[in-house]
Amino acid sequence: MIDVIVFAISALIIIGGAIGVIALPNPVHAALSLIATFFGVAVLFVQQEAHFLALVQVVVYAGAIVVLFLFVIMLLGVDRAQELGVEPLAGQRAAGVAVGAVLLALVVGGLFLSGDPDRGGAVALTGQSGQVVPTVEGEQDVIQLARDLFTRHLLTFEATGILLTVATVGAVVLVRARGAEDLILDEPGTAQH
Amino acid sequence: MLIAQEFVRPIIDWHGVAPELTLLAIGAMVTLVDIIWNEKAQRIIPTLTGLGFLAALLPVLTLWSDRDELPRVMWDGAYVVDEYSLVLKGLFLVSAYVVVLLATNYMHDGDYYEGEFYQLVSASVVGMLVMTSARDLISIFVAIELISIPAYLMAAWRKRDLKSNEAGLKYMLMGVFASALMLYGMSLLYGFAGDTRLAAIAPALRSSESIPLITLAVVFVVVGFGFKVSAVPFHTWAPDTYEGAPTPLTAFLAVASKAAGFVALMSVVIVAFPEQSGVAEPLLWVLAAVTMTVGNLIAMRQTNIVRMLAYSGIAQAGYMIAPLAVFGDVPSSAARAIVIYLVIYAAMNLGAFAVVITAARKTRSGEISSYGGLFQYAPGLAVLMTLFLFSLAGIPPFGGWYAKYQVFLVLVEPATTAGYVLAAIGAVNAVLAAFYYLSIMKQMWFMPEPNGDHTRVQITPSLQAALAITAIVTLVTGVLPGVIPDVGDLVVALP
Amino acid sequence: MLLNQFLLLAAVLFAIGVYGVLTRKNGVLVLMSIELILNSVNINLVAFGTFNADVSGQVFALFIIAVAAAEVGVGLAIVLLIYRNRRSIDVSEADMLKG
Numbered sequence: 001m002i003d004v005i006v007f008a009i010s011a012l013i014i015i016g017g018a019i020g021v022i023a024l025p026n027p028v029h030a031a032l033s034l035i036a037t038f039f040g041v042a043v044l045f046v047q048q049e050a051h052f053l054a055l056v057q058v059v060v061y062a063g064a065i066v067v068l069f070l071f072v073i074m075l076l077g078v079d080r081a082q083e084l085g086v087e088p089l090a091g092q093r094a095a096g097v098a099v100g101a102v103l104l105a106l107v108v109g110g111l112f113l114s115g116d117p118d119r120g121g122a123v124a125l126t127g128q129s130g131q132v133v134p135t136v137e138g139e140q141d142v143i144q145l146a147r148d149l150f151t152r153h154l155l156t157f158e159a160t161g162i163l164l165t166v167a168t169v170g171a172v173v174l175v176r177a178r179g180a181e182d183l184i185l186d187e188p189g190t191a192q193h
Numbered sequence: 194m195l196i197a198q199e200f201v202r203p204i205i206d207w208h209g210v211a212p213e214l215t216l217l218a219i220g221a222m223v224t225l226v227d228i229i230w231n232e233k234a235q236r237i238i239p240t241l242t243g244l245g246f247l248a249a250l251l252p253v254l255t256l257w258s259d260r261d262e263l264p265r266v267m268w269d270g271a272y273v274v275d276e277y278s279l280v281l282k283g284l285f286l287v288s289a290y291v292v293v294l295l296a297t298n299y300m301h302d303g304d305y306y307e308g309e310f311y312q313l314v315s316a317s318v319v320g321m322l323v324m325t326s327a328r329d330l331i332s333i334f335v336a337i338e339l340i341s342i343p344a345y346l347m348a349a350w351r352k353r354d355l356k357s358n359e360a361g362l363k364y365m366l367m368g369v370f371a372s373a374l375m376l377y378g379m380s381l382l383y384g385f386a387g388d389t390r391l392a393a394i395a396p397a398l399r400s401s402e403s404i405p406l407i408t409l410a411v412v413f414v415v416v417g418f419g420f421k422v423s424a425v426p427f428h429t430w431a432p433d434t435y436e437g438a439p440t441p442l443t444a445f446l447a448v449a450s451k452a453a454g455f456v457a458l459m460s461v462v463i464v465a466f467p468e469q470s471g472v473a474e475p476l477l478w479v480l481a482a483v484t485m486t487v488g489n490l491i492a493m494r495q496t497n498i499v500r501m502l503a504y505s506g507i508a509q510a511g512y513m514i515a516p517l518a519v520f521g522d523v524p525s526s527a528a529r530a531i532v533i534y535l536v537i538y539a540a541m542n543l544g545a546f547a548v549v550i551t552a553a554r555k556t557r558s559g560e561i562s563s564y565g566g567l568f569q570y571a572p573g574l575a576v577l578m579t580l581f582l583f584s585l586a587g588i589p590p591f592g593g594w595y596a597k598y599q600v601f602l603v604l605v606e607p608a609t610t611a612g613y614v615l616a617a618i619g620a621v622n623a624v625l626a627a628f629y630y631l632s633i634m635k636q637m638w639f640m641p642e643p644n645g646d647h648t649r650v651q652i653t654p655s656l657q658a659a660l661a662i663t664a665i666v667t668l669v670t671g672v673l674p675g676v677i678p679d680v681g682d683l684v685v686a687l688p
Numbered sequence: 689m690l691l692n693q694f695l696l697l698a699a700v701l702f703a704i705g706v707y708g709v710l711t712r713k714n715g716v717l718v719l720m721s722i723e724l725i726l727n728s729v730n731i732n733l734v735a736f737g738t739f740n741a742d743v744s745g746q747v748f749a750l751f752i753i754a755v756a757a758a759e760v761g762v763g764l765a766i767v768l769l770i771y772r773n774r775r776s777i778d779v780s781e782a783d784m785l786k787g
């Protein structure tokens with residue numbers, strides 16, 4: 001029972017945060033609601049005994065990524081409501097609603113239409129309770145995770161390392177100023193066109 | 194704390210991963226050279242990177258000569274080195290070498306950041322090498338991102354140019370969105386199988402009770418890859434990005450990056466979806482037919498040669514998707530036809546871009562009208578462009594005809610109505626495409642130079658090499674198609 | 689706990705994210721909406737992993753989080769660059785390239 005209550009509360013936080021991200025006119029508020037969503041998801045991870053992943057979710061997503069978002073928003077100074085007032089592409093909002101609703105209907109429909117018809121039909125894949133992860137008795141999720149990461153996914157892990165390195169190098173090159181010519185964050189738009 | 198199970202050091206087949214590691218080492222070396230000698234090293238960095246691609250080709254060749262050992266299955270079947278992956282590794286390394294040749298003078302003369310550009314290209318190519326062998330959802334995802342993220346950055350590389358910035362922004366937003374959709378499909382696939390390896394997913398999809406959800410998973414995955422290979426209707430980023438990005442990078446995106454998307458699509462569709470070919474085939478059929486038709490129709494209206502090549506590349510992608518529309522009956526021939534098409538497409542398209550970059554050194558323009566009089570002042574260039582355009586149009590004896598011929602063979606092989614209809618659509622499109630290729634030729638051969646300027650075009654040694662390599666490959670594959678190595682069957686079994 | 693409840697929650701989050709990508713015009717907010725989709729994928733993966741008693745789902749989620757960080761870094765760098773050259777980061781104003 002407590003499971004269901006915890007799930008319901010975190011689901012409400014997740015959905016509420018998500019709606020905030022897509023609906024709030026102020027980017028700073030949107031970033032803050034994004035944190036709510038990330039925390040809600042972390043709670044769900046803890047509930048499924050994915051403790052390490054929950055930690056990473058909070059540290060990387062809520063910690064690093066949202067701070068990066070906020071940093072750029074503040075740097076650009078676009079913290080005032082600067083959209084929602086105009087709609088340059090007429091009907092884009094309607095199209096967004098339509099596509100979003102169709103996707104939701106498709107996925108939910110897919111979930112309910114799948115599964116064994118003998119068990120009522122309205123079960124996605126199965127309606128059984130999921131077991132929690134530890135497959136080896138007494139072993140923590142982080143040990144299992146590490147074993148899988150450093151055996152089967154070793155090369156992928158290294159590739160991710162390269163990816164993060166080149167992303168940093170490239171981002172620095174794009175944003176850095178060569179000499180002092182374009183370090184003019186106070187007056188953007190004056191850079192040479 | 195109790196550690197219930199000892200960690201067993203994984204056995205690594207060093208020979209099997211040697212191409213990736215070699216390239217990685219060279220990339221690191223280029224970085225160091227760039228850091229230590231900075232400005233002084235700018236001249237040799239392109240050469241060094243190019244040699245690095247050729248050096249990484251050596252282990253590919255030794256693996257190929259050691260074919261009795263193939264397939265080398267590593268990491269519980271998550272990573273497979275077989276003939277298919279070796280041929281594609283060779284293709285990516287040689288294409289990347291040609292791209293470096295194209296970029297050498299462009300990046301230097303344009304006063305862009307050079308060292309970092311080549312590091313990003315090397316990283317992207319490492320991703321492609323990983324992609325050819327990846328048989329696991331996680332490594333396919335990471336490989337796609339390793340290919341794309343440096344490409345997003347390089348598309349915006351001309352920092353002062355708003356067009357280039359926009360190219361990067363559009364490409365990045367569309368690419369990241371496509372990855373997200375693809376991941377949603379992958380998460381569903383993982384749900385069915387309880388395993389991320391493609392070979393374990395295939396049997397899990399056999400159950401018929403989850404058809405609606407399997408369909409959704411297949412659709413999301415194919416749509417995600419559709420963005421990467423710029424299939425209509427997910428192509429909208431391609432022409433804008435191609436026009437705005439630095440032209441050598443455009444060649445890289447149009448050839449290598451697109452080919453990597455196809456490799457991912459092929460691996461996933463052929464290895465993981467054979468049990469659900471009834472779901473995947475109609476989807477791919479529609480994608481192929483729409484892509485080639487729309488690509489050709491829009492290409493006809495273009496006045497900028499890079500945009501025209503972008504749309505022509507979209508149309509060519511349609512031909513490459515086509516064999517997958519009948520893959521359920523003939524998986525091996527479908528893979529073979531696509532690999533042959535990829536090899537020939539790489540040669541002729543890189544060649545066309547080489548001519549565009551060379552001509553732009555004089556004309557400083559990408560408009561088709563600026564090609565007037567090319568034959569008078571640069572006959573060699575005009576002849577080469579004619580060769581590449583003939584090949585793109587599929588006129589014998591140049592490579593393009595053989596690629597298209599293979600696709601048609603696969604389409605009629607299962608003798609189904611769907612296959613015949615798609616082959617007919619392809620034939621009509623081949624005729625449509627010939628029109629706009631011929632219009633460029635008319636411009637080059639018969640129109641006067643718009644400004645009356647008949648100074649010769651200066652062709653630098655690296656551009657000469659690029660033109661020579663692509664022209665020779667285009668010719669040889671057309672005359673002696675047997676030289677393209679056979680890719681065999683994709684390894685689908687788990688160890 | 690039922691598997692379905694996680695899948696339904698992820699489906700709703702996914703649809704909200706797609707809506708956000710299609711309607712938001714600010715580059716930064718589009719990136720945030722994409723993060724919503726990635727979170728819905730992670731919910732799916734962890735729930736399936738728990739259900740199948742398999743740790744690969746968590747490993748996949750871990751890779752997605754790492755790559756998402758790189759994507760956001762690169763995305764914000766490009767947004768910053770474009771903002772330097774032009775005062776707005778409105779995606780629909782990026783229209784020099786037409787065709």
